[in-house]
Amino acid sequence: MTEFAGLAYYTEVPVVIWDVQRIGPSTGLPTRTSQGDLTFTYFIGHGDSNSVILLPGDVSECFEFGWKSFDIAERLQTPVFVLSDLDMGMNQWMSKPFQYPESSMDRGKILWEKDIEEIKGNWGRYLDKDGDGIPYRSLPGNKHPMSAYFTRGTGHDEYARYTEDSETYLRVMARLKNKHETARKYMPKPVLHSMAGATVGILSFGSTENAILEARHMLAAEHGIKAEFLRVRALPFIDEVTDFIEKYEQIFVVEMNRDGQMNQVLLTEYPQFAARFKSVAYQDGLPASAKWVREGILAKYETVVVSDQKSVISDQKSVAGDRKAKGGAQKKPSAKKTASAAKAGSPSKKDAAKSSTKTKKPGRKTAVKSKKK
Amino acid sequence: MNVVPEDVLKFSGIGCSSKSPTYFLNRTFGFNSLHGRMPSIATGALFADARMKGIGVSGDGDTASIGMGQFKHVMRRNVNLVYIVENNGVYGLTKGQFSATAEKGLHLKKQGENPYMPVDICMEALVSNATFVARSFAGNPKQVKELLKAALSHHGIAVLDIISPCVTFNNQENAYHSYAWGKDHEEPLHEISYIAPRSEIMLEQEMMDGEIREVTMHDGSAVILKNLEKGYDPTNRQEALRVLEEAQQNNWLLTGLIYLNTAKPALTDIYELVDTPLNRLGESDLRPERALLDKINALMF
Known part of the structure; x- marks a missing residue:
């Protein structure tokens, strides 16, 4: 599949691929849910490629993205991956009724016989006529003598002719990059759950929404931590996501996998905000629970007293300290360990103390003074 | 045509x-x-507009190694596709390693001796229920041409296993996939002539003398087979498997139309497709x- 995905990206063939994620790798836990295929999908393909990924968060959204994914794929002429998960795909959910599509079907830039006749056959399969990086295409079965072209995974120019010319290659790849910029325009907007007086952010995707809403309620009621919550619904990221990240010094990235894959993508896309992201990643095969979300956030929460600088330093120290303790075997040991401890029932105070030496962790019933500048 | x-x-x-x-x-x-x-690309594209005829070109590596799974399924699904295998027994692009159709015992300078039995593409096609199976030899262009025409007239999958010597890496005189060996060991099942639809069939005198079999194709064209040494019925699948086995035992390069079944529907026929090609359907x-x-x-909520 990876090879076909890369081929479709480079030959600009629209295709929709649904991945109802379960725990991997290989057969993994076949009947258990996961959000573990995000980075696989994000970086899929040999050579340089960029993926368009839709991230539905409930059953009704799965229906909506069902038709929307085809519109986007045909508009952009690129693979669109939709990452659902086993919990949404196979378990029973409460759902809003499915909504009838409010927009017309979009087949994208297709030239049929009369279109090619109008432009007198003057076109190229990979020619960027509109400056948005999206070329025009004709479909097999088009009877116009100027309609046909040859699709290939090898280097090609604007007229789909074979070439290994360096400048042509660079030009084609730059246009594909430009097309990926255009893609942002077609991405569904994230869902924002605001909260008055919020001092931190929670960012997530997919089926974890309800657990997070519940955890957020508990964090506010029992710990005085008020969080604004953004559920991202697509990659590449769009302005609304950037605006959200700019707002908060601490953003908890909640997801169901071991290594914090959305966190990794955020670090890649927003290196300037790297210090803000706090990975709350955990998976044991069960649907997300408010309990682990809450405990995971508490384990990473920092009461920033003095300055941003200090919080950054303390965070780095905690990671270094943990690496030393673990022999450097794990990339983000504190996240996993505290999260699994939380799952086991009680947040380990030892872990919390170790993971952040210079900050005070709120206990379960301790009121927290969150002082942001 | x-x-x-x-x-x-x-x-x-x-x-x-x-x-x-x-x-x-x-x-x-x-x-x-x-x-x-x-095969999967062809299957999809030929569904998008079922009026189209497909011509696929593959090789022995492409078909009999990495593509074996797809090959078997495109056969049993009877996709409306001429499937040509340019079969030379070696991986030429990577400097001549043995492919899956290389004969056992073949010796190549850099590779040593091939220890494995070859894949017989025609046999694989037959057991997968292909509806048109032929083998030919690049050293016999007249037969290749007639078989190609017949394959294009076939409605469904038509496999043409064409032994095509790789003159760079596998053309030694004693190799199965070489010109010299092929010329010496070719055993045509019959002489084959293709007659286009609606043209009157005029048999030449020499053909009339031999045993003649006429096969009518889907589009009304005809294939005239003049049997050589033995009477051969290409519509008998069991017989087809037998002659392939016999050829393998005796080290013959058996060529000709090995099997033909014009009665089976092609893949897109068995679906109730609308007349408009699927890729032209609108909102x-x-x-x-x-x-x-x-x-x-x-119902649900």
């Missing part, structure tokens, strides 16, 4: 063979796809009414 380029689609996998489609029918859509996965054809979704919602 009056082939209209706009009515044909070209496909290939990866390999020396798979570059072929860039050299013919320039007004035809083509797709040089992935190694061993030409009014495809999107159900709002009332239908309301009904579904009412």
